[in-house]
């Protein structure tokens with residue numbers, strides 16, 4: 001794979017399996033640098049190795065490759081406390097994180113952001129990681145940045161940071177107590193917790209503009225790793241049921257401070273759809289409200305497994321059972337929150353929208369194996385909204401909520417098995433993939449047929 005730079009974006013509602021694809025491409029394209037440019041600890045990028053599973057949140061997905069420099073760009077909403085937890089967990093597992101750098105311009109997720117998100121975010125079903133309130137403060141020009149915590153020589157700047165926390169925190173405490181009736185936060189404790197956390201990564205904070213320029217000139221490709229997905233983009237997603245950052249090509253330029261000019265712009269798409277939290281979801285299988293009421297799985301709980309009775313009900317045409325089947329067979333529980341994900345058929349209207357807003361020129365399809373054993377597969381190819389058919393993504397969320405999906409049906413397959421190339425897949429699976437490429441208008445370059453690195457197929461470049 002010969003590329004100068006690559007962009008990897010979610011082309012649905014997040015959780016497409018971007019972590020695995022980034023990790024694979026790092027090796028395949030001999031990537032020298034991986035950069036995260038948006039989102040923060042709301043993301044959950046999973047990489048499964050032979051000896052275990054890594055769930056990354058703020059740290060870029062190239063971290064397991066010691067020769068790759070991993071950058072957290074200025075567009076990321078960085079939670080210093082959670083970052084230190086994440087680095088600590090990686091170190092415990094033998095990943096030293098010396099190959100990590102953090103932009104001094106990234107905004108800090110502060111405790112008041114998390115409290116406000118927890119208090120107000122339920123309406124949208126947010127992850128409660130403080131992301132929305134942090135980006136709000138960025139736009140309102142009252143945010144604190146990594147450069148307020150760590151000075152330009154890579155040293156924790158207690159005096160400056162304490163001053164900024166007192167200034168902004170006093171006002172935030174008035175907001176918490178007087179407007180929301182919540183308890184005030186202890187600002188001294190915030191200063192001590194954040195400065196202690198910063199001690200772990202201060203030496204890795206830098207102005208990344210220069211670093212990126214050098215890396216881009218180094219001859220090894222740079223990979224830009226998007227978080228969340230196109231349908232959660234603050235401008236182009238299903239607003240207001242979106243996250244607060246740009247999850248598209250535009251967000252990449254803004255979050256880095258350079259022209260990313262990626263020659264490979266890869267959209268990662270699951271072979272079916274999932275969505276977490278509130279918001280319209282054409283093609284959804286079953287009752288989303290019921291799924292949303294289910295609590296999050298406590299950390300460490302074994303994932304529930306599908307049973308034969310559920311399978312039988314799903315195959316007999318019970319849509320809710322099919323939705324549950326996909327959730328259990330696909331282990332569709334949030335990497336970050338443990339929340340059960342809503343499930344549905346693949347939506348080509350939404351996918352084409354995702355491709356258009358970021359000019360994506362290739363696809364990686366993940367979790368194709370989860371569709372094993374379903375005799376008839378459906379793809380959403382259009383919407384009918386109050387009697388009118390359309391293949392465009394409506395801007396009004398109300399229209400989308402009323403959209404009746406128009407389906408195309410394709411025959412399924414019984415089992416993908418251990419295919420080592422595209423041609424070894426069952427003919428129906430090949431036809432499914434070809435049809436997706438045809439309907440979306442871009443070639444499929446990567447197929448993931450299981451969670452491990454080895455369960456991946458690269459398709460030859462097509463003209």
Ligand code: IMP
Nearest residue numbers: 014015042043125126127242243276277
């Ligand atoms: P926030 O990003 O925490 O503000 O949440 C806003 C919406 O985006 C909610 O519906 C979340 O469930 C969703 N969301 C945020 N990050 C992710 C992600 O990484 N994967 C899937 N959904 C996400």
